[in-house]
Amino acid sequence: MAMEIRYSNVSADYQLGPIRTKNVLDDVNLFVKPSSFTAIVGQTGAGKSSLLKVMNGLIRPKQGEVKIGKYSVSSNNDPTSLKEVRKRIGMVFQFPESQLFAETVEKDICFGPLNFGVGLSEAKEMAKTAIYQVGLDASFLPKSPFSLSGGQKRRVAIAGILAMKPDILILDEPGAGLDPIGKQEILSLIASWNKNNKLTTMMVTHEMDDVAKFADDVIVMEKGKIVFHDDVRTFFADLNQIQSWNLDIPEARRFQLLIEEKTGVSLPKICLTVEELADCLIEVGLA
Ligand SMILES: Nc1ncnc2c1ncn2[C@@H]1O[C@H](COP(=O)(O)OP(=O)(O)O)[C@@H](O)[C@H]1O
Ligand SMILES: [Mg+2]
Structure with missing residues (x-):
């Protein structure tokens, strides 16, 4: 089901020992259209990862609310609703393959579904579907994830997230560290899930060619604020503005x-x- 995302006056910070950081999200208001593919760009430290983390409660807003479909994340959520939100959002962190741990690819992909209460035989079916969705096949299921190439590992990690059948896919630099071909393959797969499954997709990237090729809409972040949010052609129209954000074309x-x-x-x-x-x-x- 296509889900919309709405941030209302969201501010967030981090606790660093006894002190709190300044706001890393500063009164953010945002509406993401259901089924759209949105690229998030901006300098390191601008708050891109924090914008994504606040969506599934990895960091809590200290003020404001994020609505994801009918679910809500705010400073005072109960843990049950957060669990529901996390079921609906597939979140691919930077270098997701570093989270692989099981002896086999199948066990790794099944971990998420089992954790959310799916039975073993159903979880195995989900793993089988997901391994094809990432462009691999069933012959990979009994293998050790550690015997795979970097690009294959990343696909297995993403398969574990797709197996949960999320409504929203959140990706933090999914191509980072892969060779150019491996990267294009992963991004093309992401784009095709977005289109075929109406999966609302948000992706942090530094690559403007990927923004141009895959995104419908672009968000620019600066110092915890959204300073631009519009369609991709409008984004690339104004060279001076892009340069003022230290971004490329x-x-x-x-x-x-x-x-x-x-x-x-x-x-x-x-x-x-x-x-x-x-x-x-x-x-x-x-x-
Ligand atoms: N775990 C953390 N603890 C304290 N500060 C953090 C943490 N993660 C990020 N920050 C700070 O929050 C700000 C935004 O970081 P982040 O959202 O990671 O930006 P981006 O993804 O755009 O590089 C930065 O100033 C960063 O130093
Ligand atoms: Mg980041």
Whole structure:
């Protein structure tokens, strides 16, 4: 089921021994459309990971509320409702493969469902479905997760999250540390679950080419605040603004700006991919 997400006046901080940090989320208001794919970008320390963690109660808002479908996360949640929220949200942290622990891939994928009270035979069925969803097959189930390649390990870790059949998928730099092909494969899989299963998806990334290729909407965070939230083409329209956030632009957009500058011809739209750029160049007769 497609779920919407709404943050209302959410502030959060961390307890560091006896002291509390300043707000790492500062009065955040946000509405994420059901089934959308939203990229979250911004400098290190801007609050991107914290924005995601507050959603399933890993850090609690000290003020305000996050509504996820009919569920709510606030400073005074009871633990049962938090458990329900966590069932509905699949959260893929940075380097999720570091959490693999069982002797076999199957046991690892079954861990989450079993933990939420699913029976063993059903959990095994879920594992089988999930291993195919991440582009592997049943021959991996009896293997040790530690015998796999880095990209395969990451897929197994993500399979464990998909096995829970979440309504929302939250990913914190899911491609980090993978080779370019492994990364593209994982991101393409994520994009296809988003489209096919109407899985509301939020992904932190530093790669503007991935933002251009996969995201519908973009959130820019700065110092615990959301300073931009709009569709991806609007995001990449204003180069000055992007530079003011110390962010980059995708290759295709960079070429577009260079071509427009050198020819004096404006292309009919903001080009996000090389395919779009090629089409635009043909349309205006530059190629
Ligand atoms: N466990 C923690 N304890 C204390 N401070 C933290 C912790 N995690 C993050 N912070 C601080 O919160 C701020 C936001 O961090 P984070 O959400 O991780 O940003 P980002 O993901 O954009 O890099 C930073 O100033 C960071 O130092
Ligand atoms: Mg982070």
